[in-house]
Amino acid sequence: MLPVLSVEGLSASYRKNKVLDNVVFDVEPGTMTSIVGPNGAGKSTLLKVILELHPRLAGKVAFFGSPYPKVKSRIGYVPQRGSVDWDFPTNALDVVMMGLYGKIGWLKWPKRSHREKAMEALAEMGMADYASRQISQLSGGQQQRVFLARALVMDADLYFLDEPLAGVDAATERAIMATLNLLKSRGRTVLVVHHDLQTVEDYFDHVLLLNRSVIAHGPTEEIFNESNIYRTYGGTLRWRGARSG
């Protein structure tokens, strides 16, 4: 079967600082993968280079066998919450509607059905009452829920999310994971930059351990073990090891 995503020999840098070196991996359809590694391992940069938001020095990336510009509309990206200007004067409903622009077209007015779809997604994330609230007036967890609602309406085949669970409360974490599981149950493929080693086994069926290059990648039960985690984190590891039973 053609991989949903194929990354071959990818390298990238900021000025002379090489942060990704010969990254190689394929992602199979319908999987939910966590990208895990220490601070500065290049996880966010990997997403940005894959999505052509940051240049690559070398390597190839193919989505469903095609280059990114050809398949853009099939790909959803939820950036890190901290990287977004939340003071931009817009409300929650409009942010979700932005997820529909591929379908509406940039210069056309949204139809009532588009608005309804966006409202449904907000309701699914428990955010219906906040539709007309300015995004600067939302809490961090609420902003993240709005982002997830936008991902839902995008109706993409492949999703990239950068730390969607960072700094959210337990209820928001459950709501976000329910949404990601819903996408997976619809056959979508999901890649998530994730920082909490304790929940990797519960939440993700695949894991990509990254530290400048791929340390290990595959089904969580095969890959997510103490020796691979140690190889990824080295001396920075503070975690006490995989759950026993």
Ligand SMILES: Nc1ncnc2c1ncn2[C@@H]1O[C@H](COP(=O)(O)OP(=O)(O)OP(=O)(O)O)[C@@H](O)[C@H]1O
């Ligand atoms: N805009 C930038 N300019 C210069 N260096 C950068 C920039 N963004 C990231 N870096 C550097 O590139 C390296 C990889 O950063 P990146 O954000 O991809 O790592 P990460 O694994 O996502 O880290 P974290 O877990 O801390 O979010 C780090 O050393 C970082 O300091």
